[in-house]
Amino acid sequence: MMRRELELFFNALRYFTRLPVPAWVGWSTDIMNACARWFPAVGLLVGAVAAAVLWVTGQWLPAALAVVLSTAATLRLTGGFHEDGWADVCDGFGGGWTRDQILTIMKDSRIGAYGAMGLVIMLAAKMVALSSMPLASAMLALLVAHPVSRLCATVLIFTMRYARDEDPDGVSRAKPLAVRLSGGGMVWAALCGLAPLALLAPWQIVAVIALAVLATVAAARHFQRRIGGYTGDCLGATQQLAEVAVYIALCMRPG
Template identity: 40%
Template sequence: MDRQTGGEADWPGRGALYDLAGCLRFYSRLPVPQLPGEPDPHRSPDFTTLPRMLPLAGLILALPAALILAAAWWIGLGPFLAATLAVTVMVVATGALHEDGLADVADGFGGGTTRERRLEIMRDSRIGAFGGAALVLALALRIGALATLLDRTGHAAATALLLAAAVSRLAALAPMVLLPPARPGGLSASVGRPNRASLTVALGICLVVALFAVPLGLPVHGVALMILFAGLAALALTRLARRKIGGQTGDVIGACQQVSEIAALLALVAAVAD
């Protein structure tokens, strides 16, 4: 009998499944029940191992949006409405968690003149002009990219949405891996940092998703560009965070996911240009 699971027998993949459930709870509003033998589901997440399942969690979170995108296109709503509905579903599923991070980072980095002032602005729950503009532009870019992909690739745009969701969540780990916490007492400092094994598993899952995206309608060079540009966008924001606040926060990680997803979708749009 396994003491750590309250008497439940151990079974292969148990830890990975617990981490997947933890990812879905932490990064979304989905009602994820406690799994058999799982420790307290409301405990603080352990980011030494949890991120290994982030790409798969992103895939699951994007699946309803991808289905809505394909269905709306199939019934003739047109690319703009179909893309808008899909992005709406994504925002609802995640509780606008990453969008909130993007807005806070835009306000802090754009409105603060010192490191301390930037962190203070980022902690403020109110949205300023920089944050509002960032949200509008980010939503417009995501909707526009998906609408363009629908025009050029048809239902393969749903595959692109799934791949972008997985890749961008892996890319969003860049600040956590490369930068120290900007606030020693903040949440990002308390949850730990991904270990090498966790990152290797996450990368492997992303590569498997990318391989499956090709027979589902995406060109090989387009998939490669999505991964490349998502990574470059994450590294660029990581470098900016180092310069502006000397580290990373949860908001920086959320913003990193947004810019990486946008970069991935735009890269594919360029790859399938007429």
């Protein structure tokens, strides 16, 4: 049982980061179907790396530059996986009028004007929000935002239909991840994603949950209305929106 769960975790780690995994870790569609429960746990690791880089660089450099280097470290660690999804969604939903147009544009590996603008705004929002916080608060924000935002993306897998299930010929286009989680898997994902909230003050917990839920629901409703479900790019976009929502929540002051 323990070996199975480790295999699922390492597959999630391999899929969402550039980190190496042990040679004994196998791969199959079934494994990828089951490893979605570990996505928020991968976020815990990414957030810890980002916070560590921020702490080290923040001892010697101005806060804004330390935040830039911390952000660069997460991009290197993840390969910009979710940021790429956000850019594709900006291009697809910005330039497409019909469902088929949107899906076709999102499949294009080239970045367009909407994607470039969206990516610049997203990265700027992250870095400005983190730079506005004291160093310790920014580290805490990273530890919270990465798992919480990945939980928000996981919720879409649990609750929505995969938009590319079938092409006009009826051939399945579903990626290995595009399955609904079991109830138990969703509970475990929630535990991993919400655990860092214990580090926050009560009012901060309320603010984080409220804005993360708002961002997730707004994204999900938009995806459902325009394309009838979600794609992998939509998951990345949801993660990015929820991550920024958490930073905004932690920039707020009571009263």
